[in-house]
Amino acid sequence: MGDFWGFGIIWVVLSVIADWIASIVGRHFYVFTASVQAQEGQAAASFLLMTVVPIFVFVVMMLFYALFRFRRRKGDTGSSTSQVKFNKAYVGLWVTLSLVVNLFLFVHPTASAMQVYWQEGQAYNKSSNELIVDVTAQQWGWSFSYPQYGIQESVDSNGNDVLYLPVDRPVKFVLNSYGDGDGLSEQIDVIHSFWIPAFGMKTDVIPGETRYEYITPTVISDTQQNGMMRVQCAEVCGPGHPYMESNLHVVSQSNFASWVQQQLKLQSGS
Amino acid sequence: MSVTPGNSPLQATGELPVVPRRRMSPPMKGVIWAAIGFLLLNSIVSGIDPDVLHSYVNQVSVVFGWMGAMVGWLFGVGGWDALVKPAFGFPLKWKETVGWRRYFEYSTDHKVIGIQYMVSSGLGFLIAGIAAMMMRLQLMSDHMWLFQYSKGYLTTVGVHGTIMMFSVGTVFMVGGLGNYLIPMMVGSNSSAFSRLSGISVWMVPAGIMTVAFSPLLGDWTTGWRGYQPLASQDGDGIIFYYLGVFILLLSSLIVALNLVATIVFKRAPGLTWNRLPMYAWGMLAVSFLNIIWIPEIMMTFILALLAKIVPLPLFTAVGSPMVYLQMFWLFGHPEVYIVVVPALALWMEILPVLSKKTLFARQWGVIGLVFVMLLSGMVWAHHLFPTQGNSTILPISFFTEMISIPTGFAFMVAIGTIWKSKFTLNTPSLLVLMSMFNFLIGGLTGVFLADPMVNMQLHDTFFVVGHFHYTIIGGMVFSSFAAMYYYLPKFSGRTFNDKWGQFGAYWIFIAFNATFFQFFIVGLRGMNRWVPVYPHYLMWQNFEISICAFLLGFGFLYNIGYIIWAWVKGPAAEENPWKAKTLEWYAPSPAVGTNFETEPQVVNGFYDYSDGAGEAVVFQS
Amino acid sequence: MAASSNQSNDVLYPMQTPLSRADLFKLKGGLTLFLIGLAVPILLLLEMRYVVAGGYVAPQVTQWPAIAATVAMLLSGLFTVAGSKSAKKANRPGIVRSYNWAILFALIAIILIGIPAFNGVLDPVSHYGETFIPTMGTIDVYLFFTWIGMLATRSRVKRLGNKIENYWGVYATNIVLWFMFVCWVVTWVQLYYL
Numbered sequence A: 001m002g003d004f005w006g007f008g009i010i011w012v013v014l015s016v017i018a019d020w021i022a023s024i025v026g027r028h029f030y031v032f033t034a035s036v037q038a039q040e041g042q043a044a045a046s047f048l049l050m051t052v053v054p055i056f057v058f059v060v061m062m063l064f065y066a067l068f069r070f071r072r073r074k075g076d077t078g079s080s081t082s083q084v085k086f087n088k089a090y091v092g093l094w095v096t097l098s099l100v101v102n103l104f105l106f107v108h109p110t111a112s113a114m115q116v117y118w119q120e121g122q123a124y125n126k127s128s129n130e131l132i133v134d135v136t137a138q139q140w141g142w143s144f145s146y147p148q149y150g151i152q153e154s155v156d157s158n159g160n161d162v163l164y165l166p167v168d169r170p171v172k173f174v175l176n177s178y179g180d181g182d183g184l185s186e187q188i189d190v191i192h193s194f195w196i197p198a199f200g201m202k203t204d205v206i207p208g209e210t211r212y213e214y215i216t217p218t219v220i221s222d223t224q225q226n227g228m229m230r231v232q233c234a235e236v237c238g239p240g241h242p243y244m245e246s247n248l249h250v251v252s253q254s255n256f257a258s259w260v261q262q263q264l265k266l267q268s269g270s
Numbered sequence B: 001m002s003v004t005p006g007n008s009p010l011q012a013t014g015e016l017p018v019v020p021r022r023r024m025s026p027p028m029k030g031v032i033w034a035a036i037g038f039l040l041l042n043s044i045v046s047g048i049d050p051d052v053l054h055s056y057v058n059q060v061s062v063v064f065g066w067m068g069a070m071v072g073w074l075f076g077v078g079g080w081d082a083l084v085k086p087a088f089g090f091p092l093k094w095k096e097t098v099g100w101r102r103y104f105e106y107s108t109d110h111k112v113i114g115i116q117y118m119v120s121s122g123l124g125f126l127i128a129g130i131a132a133m134m135m136r137l138q139l140m141s142d143h144m145w146l147f148q149y150s151k152g153y154l155t156t157v158g159v160h161g162t163i164m165m166f167s168v169g170t171v172f173m174v175g176g177l178g179n180y181l182i183p184m185m186v187g188s189n190s191s192a193f194s195r196l197s198g199i200s201v202w203m204v205p206a207g208i209m210t211v212a213f214s215p216l217l218g219d220w221t222t223g224w225r226g227y228q229p230l231a232s233q234d235g236d237g238i239i240f241y242y243l244g245v246f247i248l249l250l251s252s253l254i255v256a257l258n259l260v261a262t263i264v265f266k267r268a269p270g271l272t273w274n275r276l277p278m279y280a281w282g283m284l285a286v287s288f289l290n291i292i293w294i295p296e297i298m299m300t301f302i303l304a305l306l307a308k309i310v311p312l313p314l315f316t317a318v319g320s321p322m323v324y325l326q327m328f329w330l331f332g333h334p335e336v337y338i339v340v341v342p343a344l345a346l347w348m349e350i351l352p353v354l355s356k357k358t359l360f361a362r363q364w365g366v367i368g369l370v371f372v373m374l375l376s377g378m379v380w381a382h383h384l385f386p387t388q389g390n391s392t393i394l395p396i397s398f399f400t401e402m403i404s405i406p407t408g409f410a411f412m413v414a415i416g417t418i419w420k421s422k423f424t425l426n427t428p429s430l431l432v433l434m435s436m437f438n439f440l441i442g443g444l445t446g447v448f449l450a451d452p453m454v455n456m457q458l459h460d461t462f463f464v465v466g467h468f469h470y471t472i473i474g475g476m477v478f479s480s481f482a483a484m485y486y487y488l489p490k491f492s493g494r495t496f497n498d499k500w501g502q503f504g505a506y507w508i509f510i511a512f513n514a515t516f517f518q519f520f521i522v523g524l525r526g527m528n529r530w531v532p533v534y535p536h537y538l539m540w541q542n543f544e545i546s547i548c549a550f551l552l553g554f555g556f557l558y559n560i561g562y563i564i565w566a567w568v569k570g571p572a573a574e575e576n577p578w579k580a581k582t583l584e585w586y587a588p589s590p591a592v593g594t595n596f597e598t599e600p601q602v603v604n605g606f607y608d609y610s611d612g613a614g615e616a617v618v619f620q621s
Numbered sequence C: 001m002a003a004s005s006n007q008s009n010d011v012l013y014p015m016q017t018p019l020s021r022a023d024l025f026k027l028k029g030g031l032t033l034f035l036i037g038l039a040v041p042i043l044l045l046l047e048m049r050y051v052v053a054g055g056y057v058a059p060q061v062t063q064w065p066a067i068a069a070t071v072a073m074l075l076s077g078l079f080t081v082a083g084s085k086s087a088k089k090a091n092r093p094g095i096v097r098s099y100n101w102a103i104l105f106a107l108i109a110i111i112l113i114g115i116p117a118f119n120g121v122l123d124p125v126s127h128y129g130e131t132f133i134p135t136m137g138t139i140d141v142y143l144f145f146t147w148i149g150m151l152a153t154r155s156r157v158k159r160l161g162n163k164i165e166n167y168w169g170v171y172a173t174n175i176v177l178w179f180m181f182v183c184w185v186v187t188w189v190q191l192y193y194l
């Protein structure tokens, strides 16, 4: 019995300490969050972290017990004194707990977070404020157009494709792959993945299908300031895959408005 | 025909046949026949090809040429003399030799075959390991320097992943340890289909070489998953990826058939299902997975190959790229359990022996292995969370989270066995504990990946790369090293010095965790996969990860070198140094020749260490 | 005979040792597993056809070779059954005679199945064509290896003569051929009518 209680007490103490650390570290799991969705993912991740840490402590403690507490002493050659073949309480508890923990995690955060995300999408679609950005992936680059503003392809002063977003405004990305899509063309493009690390979300772009991603940016920043603020292709798509990235700027609403004007001028000028 | 039918080649004595007359070494003959086969078929196909613009070696001809080479190789190395001719009723001229030569020719001895599998697999580990080192070398800097073009790097990633998965992960513990141990473990003198098994092992080096030389045909950038439609427009090297994987899988399929039949039909009297050793249970579960999913992926690869060379538009047309992805992961997820289930089984095999304590809750360990096998066919699409439509996300996520339960049973059994035991701390048991630690991290990070919302961030980043290296290296490779140390006395009759063994174990443990734990962090910081170049802010950490990775690489070399040294020169071992009760320890050490002169009879379970427990095995003479 | 683990004495030569019940059980079990494995790709192909092409059947697909192939395979199968019957009575010339016919009809079936797949009527770049051709091709490859197996069995029976102690090889060939027949019929009905 001594081992049992000793182990239990140490486990509880260590778990509490570890969970306390996890609650702090877990807040930085996503490293940098710049959207509502990233914060949701961040919350889910730190919840998961807090849940798995006691399990981790339990097993690792047991490994240390094997190394030190239960280690065979020098010269002892006999069999173990304890020879339990089964312990109903232990097995029952283990099976029940792992079932409960898993079901629980499935309800929250798995299903709940996904539900929230899908509902956000629906709410954005209903809102008149929603900004629509058409994203086209092509070997090997991104292009962005803003149908609500008549911007066909946004570019920066060097002529590179660039993504500008206003802060705190819901965005719907409409993701398409480049290609004529007649279904039989061999020249059809390949699978890409639209990822902005700071937004905590990625969606694959499948040739012939249209996918949507919903984001509300919350932080004014850009690629120069923070490397996670970039549009990155995350699915291997050929030799140019490593170079398939674009700059991202999240700006204030008023700056966005003037950027739109400047883009329109650029477009009509050329 | 001068041969008289039924002219029996058999020797009357039961002794080992001696080397007959000098003959060309079979692998040499295999290589020559392979070259002839390639030239023959390639020329024929090239010749009848109506397209005059095609070069001598073109997409179609190289496929046929490769088939010719493969048939030539397998025939030359012994298949023709020992398999095909007898099958047509010609007298058998093939005789097995003794000594080291046995390992370089066709054999029907499951122990020779097992070692041939292990060595071939080790060869794959070295080749793919060199590829990994080249990748890490490139990643020390944020711009191209080692490779000239990114496609060269991406090809290296693909070669690394493919060889590691299909010739190491799938092969070492199943074709290697499984072939060697299982017949002994069930008290038999041979495996069920030893003639087939003798030829299947030679497919492994051929497959490894095919993949390793794929860049000769052209760079391919898809990585080990060969995603469509990219694969169809990729360089021609991808053809050798399909063919190499095909032959490696064929080998594993034959292993699976052989192991299932051996376990089911060749058990010694008294070896009931209730007494079957844990490693045999593991092999059984794995082999069932193999029998179902390997043919599935082989067919898929043939379709993909046709899509490449005919070309059929199978996976390029609108809507169908997803078909390939589904078909791939339908196999791909069971595949990862094919890799780890043997490791889980090995823990349960070794721990009771080294802690001299009865295996705890044995039936739950078995249930765990079986349920992992059953569930693994239902979770494939969690590799596609950001890829698939919304409707299937939650069900798949549900099963994914559920599969952690039976996996956890292995931990439950292991921990229950360790508890209050007298745990012998030596190299193999230490490696098992390390494997448990690593696999625990692999499994717990899997909980994050199973959550779709979090997955949307982690997918295709180095977090995932860290996760699966933790499960595969941490789980399977560490367990394989544990098995090598544990069974060394059986393999060679020699043993190792525990100090040097533990030194090696700590070395790879520390270097491994230093390397791959940082994969999680660098992934969370925004490092995506399949890139030789990356944003500058990630450079410092990548540099330092690479240093750790090189230490890990040398650590593996050290351990392999040390095991080889101990195998050849180590101090002599006792017959049964761990005082194990399982049947393989009743066979002679080193296990050469006949396993059991008289048929063993199993009268008790193997894992009972209580004082009253009698011997598990008796031999009636 | 001493049980050498090198097995060169008792394993390397098929059909020359008497089989115990346990041996036979093992061989049957192994064959079953093998056939399960073989069935998987066929199932995959049939499933893929619905995914890619739906229930569409190209009207121009050539009908007669398929029907003729079914007949040829059936005949071949009947002859292998006759072979197995002769094997029960250890009537070796009978086996060889039946197998001569069975091999001939199987060859005809292989050629016939190849016709609709490769006569160029179907466009390989159509959804139906791109599933039809690999499926028929796979059946044909399977059948080709079965055919080689039949040749081997026949040759073995002929050469080993009265050294033969068991006829498992003959029974197994028969089972495999009938398995192929079932695969073919399912494929045929599915590709042509469903």
Ligand code: HEM
Pocket (backbone or CB within 6 Å): B129, B132, B133, B135, B136, B157, B158, B160, B161, B162, B164, B165, B168, B169, B222, B223, B224, B225, B465, B469, B472, B473, B477, B528, B529, B530, B531, B549, B552, B553
């Ligand atoms: C010395 C130890 C190893 C190191 C340093 C290493 C490193 C790496 C790196 C850097 C990648 C590329 C990740 C990416 O960009 O996607 C990778 C991929 C991979 N590795 Fe390893 N690896 C090692 C051992 C292994 C082993 C032992 C296995 C399996 C048995 C393995 C299986 C894989 C697979 C399947 C991939 C994915 C390849 C792909 O994306 O197609 N690795 N590894």
Ligand SMILES: [Cu+2]
Pocket (backbone or CB within 6 Å): A137, A140, A191, A192, A193, A233, A234, A235, A236, A237, A241, A244
């Ligand atoms: Cu891309």
Ligand SMILES: [Cu+2]
Pocket (backbone or CB within 6 Å): A192, A193, A233, A234, A235, A236, A237, A238, A240, A241, A242, A244
């Ligand atoms: Cu990409």
